[in-house]
Amino acid sequence: MSRARLRPVLLLLLAVSLGRAAAKPPGSRGGLGGRKRLLLISFDGFRWDYDQDVDTPNLDQLVRDGVKAKYITPPMLTMTSPSHFTTITGRWVEDHEVVHNMMFNTKTNQKVPHKETLRRSEWWDNGVLPLWITAQNQGLKTASFYYPGGGANYSGQAVNRVVVEESGYPDDNETEWRQNIDTVLDWFSQEDFDLVTLYYGEPDNVGHARGPDHSDRKAIIRQIDRTVGYLRDAMGRRGLDSDLNVIITSDHGMTTVKKRPLVDExxxxxxxxxxxxxxxxxxxxxxxxxxxxxxxxxxxxxxxxxxxxxxxxxxxxxxxxxxxxxxxxxxxxxxxxxxxxxxxxxxxxxxxNKGDHGFHNGEMDMKMIFRAFGPDFKKNFLSEPFDSVHVYPLMCRLLDIRAEPNNGSLEQTSDMLIATHGGGARTSLTSLMMVTAFVVIPTLIL
CATH class of the missing domain: 3.30.1360.180 (Gyrase A; domain 2)
Structure with a gap:
């Protein structure tokens, strides 16, 4: 076949291939352009500056290998349940209606402590869909390990896999921290989960009991740092480094409680x-x-x-x-x-308590950390501060799914992503390069 007669055929193949790439379900995994997975880790009460007075080599390495925000601002209220639900829904508290750690009823005077609400769907399910359910409705597989809200049903739909934190269970066992990491990474590597949220109750507990300036708080930050190092090693052992994006954040900060005789309470x-x-x-x-x-x-x-x-x-x-x-x-x-x-x-x-939160979210002591690394994040990138409500559209972008209505904006975080990010966009670009090569190479040898 002559070069002139072959060229229209190749152009037709190019058009068909590009059409198939564009029609491919958004974020289909596989190949160079496939959707990556996402692990969201929250360390409760990790104030934005807790790593500045402690030796944290693994968190320091994350700064070089990924993204660090100077700090992020929680919503009002600066409490565990409201703030975590803002992160996972991208909605302000007045929209998602988880308005306190304690479940309450003003007419009956019912009051239910935080950990006892974790399976109470009537507290969490107020018409706003969390990311787990949105992702599942678009064909993804999701799980929650201790994350607040993960144990509830939303319009009758449950998260694919849930482990709920039990009331009265200790939060600071380092061996169990590592076991929990192994569990969720096995969900990714062996069972093909797309999104997992993992929650740790520290350094919040030690911040309350001892205060943010106590040596025990510094010790738990060193434990968190070792845990981050273990996470990265465990990812490498499972071959997840090129496939898994990780976001590490928190829900609020912590401040020292003012007490007598220094002040009148x-x-x-x-x-x-x-x-x-x-x-x-x-x-x-x-x-x-x-x-x-x-x-x-x-x-x-x-x-x-x-x-x-x-x-x-x-x-x-x-x-x-x-x-x-x-x-x-x-x-x-x-x-x-x-x-x-x-x-x-x-x-x-x-x-x-020697330390506490729940104060105005404009106070620096209420700000918290943000770290991120993985194949879709830039390296050695320092982000300006942003509100935690903006984490939700970032996660939707990383998972290549359509977001539910939310109060966040991807513009606040898009600079931390590598330029070629985007599941569908990557697939189309890769297909274009492959087909272009197919067109050029035969033409040269004819």
Missing amino acids: IVLNKYLNLLKLASFEILDYGGFGILTPRPGREQEVLEALAKAPNLTVYRKEDMPESFHLARSRRLPPVVVVADLGFNLNSRFIVYV
């Missing part, structure tokens, strides 16, 4: 009669409090609390827009936010 009943004026309250809980005034007493409650020192009281609908809380249907009508380090006490001082 807040006791709200000194300023109003809670039994007489409130029908519901959660006040003995760090720096964030909520209450429902009795009918007709709301203004009286607001005026009384306005006289209390070291706090700000808000009518819910009057809270700053930046809080993204005012439109919540679940949140009670009065919100109290203590100044940094001042814990709220209702009737008498019962608080024993």
